Amino acid sequence: MTTYLRPATSLILLMTLITGAVYPLVVTGVAQVAFPEQANGSLLRDDQGQVRGSLLIAQAFKGDAWFHSRPSAADFATVASGASNLAPSNPALAQRINDSAAQQYLEAQGAVPLDLLTTSGSGLDPHLSPAAIAYQLPRVAAARQLATEALQALVEQSTLQPLIGPPVVNVLALNAALERLAPASK
Amino acid sequence: MHSYDYAVLLAFFALVLIPAPWLGRFYYKVMEGQRTWLSPVLGPVERGCYRLSGVNAETEQNWKQYTLALLAFNLAGFVLVFAVLLLQGYLPLNPTHLPGQEWSLALNTAVSFVTNTNWQAYSGEASVSYLSQMIGLTVQNFVSAATGLAVLVALCRGIARRSASTLGNFWVDMTRATLYGLLPLCVLLALFLVWQGVPQTFGDYVHAVTLQGVDQTLPLGPAASQIAIKQLGTNGGGFFGVNSAHPFENPTAWSNLFEMASIILIPAALVFTFGHYVKDLRQSRSIIACMLALFLIGGGAALWSEYQANPGLNNPQVEQTAPLEGKESRFGTTASVLWTVTTTAASNGSVNNMHDSLNPITGMVALVNMMVGEVIFGGVGAGLYGMLLNVLIAVFLAGLMIGRTPEYLGKKLQAREVQLLVATLLVMPVGVLVLGALAASLPGPVASVTNPGAHGFSQVLYAYTSASANNGSAFAGFGANTTFHNLMLGLGMLIGRFGYILPVLALAGSLAMKKSAPLGENSFPTHGPLFATLLVVTILLIGGLTFLPALALGPITEHLSLGF
Numbered sequence: 001m002t003t004y005l006r007p008a009t010s011l012i013l014l015m016t017l018i019t020g021a022v023y024p025l026v027v028t029g030v031a032q033v034a035f036p037e038q039a040n041g042s043l044l045r046d047d048q049g050q051v052r053g054s055l056l057i058a059q060a061f062k063g064d065a066w067f068h069s070r071p072s073a074a075d076f077a078t079v080a081s082g083a084s085n086l087a088p089s090n091p092a093l094a095q096r097i098n099d100s101a102a103q104q105y106l107e108a109q110g111a112v113p114l115d116l117l118t119t120s121g122s123g124l125d126p127h128l129s130p131a132a133i134a135y136q137l138p139r140v141a142a143a144r145q146l147a148t149e150a151l152q153a154l155v156e157q158s159t160l161q162p163l164i165g166p167p168v169v170n171v172l173a174l175n176a177a178l179e180r181l182a183p184a185s186k
Numbered sequence: 187m188h189s190y191d192y193a194v195l196l197a198f199f200a201l202v203l204i205p206a207p208w209l210g211r212f213y214y215k216v217m218e219g220q221r222t223w224l225s226p227v228l229g230p231v232e233r234g235c236y237r238l239s240g241v242n243a244e245t246e247q248n249w250k251q252y253t254l255a256l257l258a259f260n261l262a263g264f265v266l267v268f269a270v271l272l273l274q275g276y277l278p279l280n281p282t283h284l285p286g287q288e289w290s291l292a293l294n295t296a297v298s299f300v301t302n303t304n305w306q307a308y309s310g311e312a313s314v315s316y317l318s319q320m321i322g323l324t325v326q327n328f329v330s331a332a333t334g335l336a337v338l339v340a341l342c343r344g345i346a347r348r349s350a351s352t353l354g355n356f357w358v359d360m361t362r363a364t365l366y367g368l369l370p371l372c373v374l375l376a377l378f379l380v381w382q383g384v385p386q387t388f389g390d391y392v393h394a395v396t397l398q399g400v401d402q403t404l405p406l407g408p409a410a411s412q413i414a415i416k417q418l419g420t421n422g423g424g425f426f427g428v429n430s431a432h433p434f435e436n437p438t439a440w441s442n443l444f445e446m447a448s449i450i451l452i453p454a455a456l457v458f459t460f461g462h463y464v465k466d467l468r469q470s471r472s473i474i475a476c477m478l479a480l481f482l483i484g485g486g487a488a489l490w491s492e493y494q495a496n497p498g499l500n501n502p503q504v505e506q507t508a509p510l511e512g513k514e515s516r517f518g519t520t521a522s523v524l525w526t527v528t529t530t531a532a533s534n535g536s537v538n539n540m541h542d543s544l545n546p547i548t549g550m551v552a553l554v555n556m557m558v559g560e561v562i563f564g565g566v567g568a569g570l571y572g573m574l575l576n577v578l579i580a581v582f583l584a585g586l587m588i589g590r591t592p593e594y595l596g597k598k599l600q601a602r603e604v605q606l607l608v609a610t611l612l613v614m615p616v617g618v619l620v621l622g623a624l625a626a627s628l629p630g631p632v633a634s635v636t637n638p639g640a641h642g643f644s645q646v647l648y649a650y651t652s653a654s655a656n657n658g659s660a661f662a663g664f665g666a667n668t669t670f671h672n673l674m675l676g677l678g679m680l681i682g683r684f685g686y687i688l689p690v691l692a693l694a695g696s697l698a699m700k701k702s703a704p705l706g707e708n709s710f711p712t713h714g715p716l717f718a719t720l721l722v723v724t725i726l727l728i729g730g731l732t733f734l735p736a737l738a739l740g741p742i743t744e745h746l747s748l749g750f
Contacts, residue, residue, distance in 0.1 A: 007357050008258035010239035012266060012329070015364060018231070019328040020321035023369065024386075024411040027376045031386040031410065034377070039386045041406050041434070043394070051394040054404050056383055056433040059396040066398070070515060078403050079391070080309035080427045083512050085542040085663030087641035089744050093511060093543075094498045101503040111505045118510040121431030121539045127515040164194040165439025166518035175397055 044176060052176070058126045059172055064143035065184040067136050069171045070128055071100070073119035084119045109135055127168035130159060144182045154178060187493075191520035194443060198524060201447035202454050209451070210458025210470070216366040217339045217359060217459070219243075228365045235361050246352035249695025252340055253688065255356035256333060260300055263326055268296040270322040271314070280315035281390040287313060294672035299326035301683035302334060302421060302565055304535055304658035305675060307667040309427030311405040316388065323423060324412045331419030331452075332363035334567030337687050338456060341571050342463035344694030345595055348702040353694050363567075367452070368419060375448055376414035383437030384410040409434060417448040420565040422535030422658045430525070430538040431514055442517055442538060446525050449534045453563040456570050464595055468713035473573060476721045480562045484551045485527045491547035492523045497749045512540030523548060530555035533565035535658025542637070542645070542661040546748065549661070550741035553648060556655035558729035559614055559686075565656065571690050575610050577712065578693075580724040582607070584710045584717075594712060596702035603696060606689040613685035615732050617654025617678040622647055622736075625674060634665035640747065644740035653678035 031039040042055045053059050058069040060076045074082035086093040097117045104112045113132040133155055141148045158174040161167045215222050236243050247255060270277065271292040275285040287295065291307055298305040299322070308314065314323070336359035343353050380386045385406045392404040409425040413435055416423055426432040436442050454474065461470030495506045508519040517525070522539040529536055530552040541552055555562055561573040582599055585592025592599045625631045626646045635642040648661040653675040660666065666675065711717060 004254055004258035007239045007241050007255070008262040011235065011241075011259060011357060011361065012262040012325075014235050014238060015329050015361075016266070016321050016325045019364065019369065019415075020325040023372070024320055024324065024408045027373060027380075027411040027414075028386050028388060028408055030377060031380040035380045038383045039380050039410075040389065041385050041387075041392055041404055042383050042437075043392065043404075051392055051404075053394045053396050053402060054392075054434075056437050057402075057404060058433075059398070059402065060400065061398060063398075076402075078311075079405055080312035081432055082309075083428060083431070083540040083543070083662065085540055085636065085661070086511060087542060087637040087639075087644075087663075087744070088496045088498065088509060088511075088545055089639055089641050089748050090637050091498075097499055097504060098501055101501060105503040111503055114505040114507050114510045115515055117504060119512070120510075121512045121514050121537070122428045122433060124428075124433055125514050125516075126433055129515060160438075160516075162190070162439040164190055164197055164443055165516060165521060166188070166190060168515045172397070179397060 044172065053172055055170060055173055056126055058124045061171070061175060064139050066175050067133060067140055067171050067178070068116070070115055070125040071117070071119045072123040074123040076123065078124065081123050083121050083123055106135070126170055126172055128171055130155070130167055130169055133169045133174070140178070144178070144184060146182055150181070154181065187520060191518070194439070194521050195524065197443055198447055201443070202450050205451065206454040206474070207458045209455035211462060213367060213455060213459040214462035216362055217335075219358070219362070222366065224366055224370060232361055232365055236357070239357065241355070241357040243355065243358050246355050248351050249340070249353055249691050252353050252356045253691045256336070256687065256691075259329070259356070259360065260333065263329060264296050264300045267299055267322045267326055268292055270318050271295055274315045274318045277315070277317050279317035279320070279388070284313060284315050290669045290672040291667055294676045297676040297679050298658065299323050299421070299423060300330055301656055301679045302330035302419070302533065302568065303653060303656040303679045303683070304416065304421045304423030305653055305660070305666075305679065306423055306658070307672060310424055311426050316407050319412055319425065320408060324415060327412065327415040327419045327421040327423070328364050328368055329360065331368060331421065331566040332360045334565055335363040335367060335456070336360050336567070337690055338567035338571045339459075339463070341574060341690055341694040342460050344696075344698040345597060346463045346465070347698045349700070350698045353691070353698060368415065371418050372411070372414040375418060375444065376410040378444060379410040379413055379441055382441040383434075384413060384441065385434055386410040405434075413445070414448075416536060417445045417534065418452060420449060420453065420532050420534045422529065424536060430536045431540065436538055439516055439521065442521055442525070446521070446528055449528050449532045449536075450563040452566050453532055453569045456567065460570060460574070466595070466713070469595070472713045472718045472721070473577065476718045477562050477573070479718070479722050480558075480725065481527065481531055484531065484555055484562070485524065488523050488527050488548045488551040489520065491545045491551070492519055494545060494750060496545070509543070509545060512543030514538065526552055527555065529659055530657060531562035531564070533560040533568060533656045533658075535652065537659050540662055541648070541659060542663045546641075546741040546745035549644060549648070550737055552659070553651055553737065553741065554729065554733070556651045556657050557614060557618065557733045558725050560655045560657065561725065568656065568686070572686060575607060575690070576725050577721060578603070579607055579728070580717070580721045581710065581712060583724060584720060588710060590708065590710070593703060593709065596705060597697050597700050598703065603693060606693045606696070609689045610686055611728065613682060614654055617681050618647070618651045618733070619736065621654070621674050621678050622650035625650060625671065631668070631670045634668060634671060636663035636665065640740055640743035644744065647736055647740050649675060650678055654682040656682045
């Protein structure tokens with residue numbers, strides 16, 4: 001029995017030391033030097049240095065003067081994150097989407113883009129498609145009394161267009177830029 | 187589909203298939219103790235491990251000794267994780283003061299990580315401390331994958347060696363697989379992921395005030411280092427609850443591509459490692475062709491299915507396009523489906539979209555990938571030893587058809603080998619159909635179902651398939667954290683893991699002892715298109731015949747009732 005016991009216990013402890021402690025510590029050390037912004041959560045700070053969120057984590061935006069984020073099944077909870085997990089055949093899904101479409105529908109703009117009606121996998125999706133932003137643009141422009149052209153320029157600055165993925169707009173970055181350009185009257 | 191959809195498909199296959207032959211040769215050299223360019227750095231660490239554990243790297247073990255060593259090591263790992271999860275409330279590196287896990291949850295989690303399943307009945311950011319993530323879960327991510335690799339090379343040696351009584355040394359195989367096989371790749375991937383935006387810090391959760399003045403807690407932690415091994419080791423257990431859908435786990439389309447390719451990078455390479463063991467790379471090519479064919483059949487069906495708008499949402503106010511519920515904007519449909527197919531083909535189980543919300547046929551592809559026993563690339567080591575079992579079954583069937591004693595690479599398959607093969611055929615049916623039927627028919631356990639109709643049955647079926655196949659993905663609406671499911675799914679995971687490992691090692695021992703007969707003119711060739719086709723058909727028939735009735739009750743009924 002001891003022929004197996006000693007190597008089993010000592011190797012699990014050694015592997016714990018190597019892969020459970022040394023490995024994450026080395027990666028943390030290199031990461032904190034090479035990529036400090038990302039390693040600490042890609043935080044967005046205001047002029048006073050106060051943390052206003054992470055560029056990777058969606059926030060709830062309410063009211064006409066803001067671009068709204070992708071809907072969240074967990075109401076933008078970060079601990080713990082969550083999804084609706086509604087099946088395509090679940091009547092509750094169709095009900096929720098139809099209700100939400102009735103609220104957001106604008107006749108001049110046609111059907112509501114699906115990403116404004118569906119909740120994401122994480123509940124914290126920081127992005128929307130350019131079409132979903134364009135759908136909201138007239139409302140935000142009117143509320144902030146901005147020309148749509150000025151707003152479109154801001155949208156383009158917050159748009160990512162990777163070679164291997166769909167184009168997306170970071171809603172938090174866009175709203176932060178919007179707030180610098182033309183603060184919403186509180 | 188847009189140009190970026192084709193680009194991501196192309197980039198994915200290039201990242202997996204181009205390095206595979208080279209990486210496969212590297213693994214062969216490492217596992218046989220030959221010098222590589224990493225030896226100057228890792229050699230002293232490796233020898234230090236043996237000295238401190240009293241292991242003589244020169245001695246070899248027969249199959250029984252090898253099995254006992256493996257079981258002792260897995261048991262020690264289980265005890266450690268179980269204890270850490272129960273006691274994390276009293277241990278350091280717990281910035282949010284999380285209490286210990288409830289006993290059945292801790293048991294389920296420990297079994298889950300030791301068996302390379304990484305089924306998660308908990309949400310990482312809300313119930314596991316940094317310490318538990320590191321010394322409990324990350325460590326098992328490494329050594330469970332290393333255990334799979336060790337079993338595979340033991341089987342490779344069993345097939346390649348002639349009249350031999352030993353299969354290698356488990357302690358040495360496990361150590362080499364961890365140090366050379368997994369660690370270096372993980373460091374590279376982890377740093378790439380941090381660059382893309384994955385946190386890697388020991389700092390506390392950060393408090394933020396949103397632009398509209400709401401308090402927000404941002405969970406952080408040493409995430410990148412764990413995500414790297416959870417992908418490369420085909421583990422799949424997320425650092426955060428929603429796994430690779432979480433923007434901190436998978437922030438960009440590029441992080442997504444690399445995490446996805448990492449799932450089957452090593453399993454694809456190991457097919458070539460096998461070719462080096464048996465000194466015949468034609469065998470590797472026919473096996474990888476079979477894996478690719480099955481992958482493409484499933485992938486094609488899943489893409490076709492997921493690009494169809496949900497007929498249940500036919501409303502002029504709603505954009506009619508591919509469903510987006512449970513998907514992230516930055517991945518889109520193609521990269522979400524590709525991930526789903528990859529993670530279930532390999533026994534990874536991480537998700538970048540919520541499988542519960544997939545169209546029925548897409549969900550069925552995920553189920554079938556698991557039901558055929560995770561052999562389409564499959565888990566690290568586990569995928570190929572599972573596939574080699576199917577190869578032997580195909581050889582046996584061919585032997586029956588041409589009326590000769592079946593033989594594989596010069597080794598005759600006799601009664602004992604066939605008995606062991608049949609034993610492994612029972613693993614998935616017992617885990618999925620017996621345990622699943624129990625869960626689906628008892629009133630208490632069935633309360634975990636959260637979607638109505640046929641999909642509700644699919645949720646139970648998916649949970650028990652995922653556990654038995656050691657996958658770990660879920661139809662995540664299923665309320666798995668009950669004492670019944672924690673214990674039954676834990677049992678399913680143990681059956682699914684050791685129900686293969688024990689017969690495989692016995693088979694390896696039995697094959698190693700055989701003399702090798704030279705291949706004659708009448709031998710059935712186990713390379714080339716004919717054999718690859720036979721292998722594909724064998725896998726689909728065995729899986730299909732066993733599980734078709736269950737699939738008809740779940741996803742197929744749901745598909746038809748939705749009116750696609």
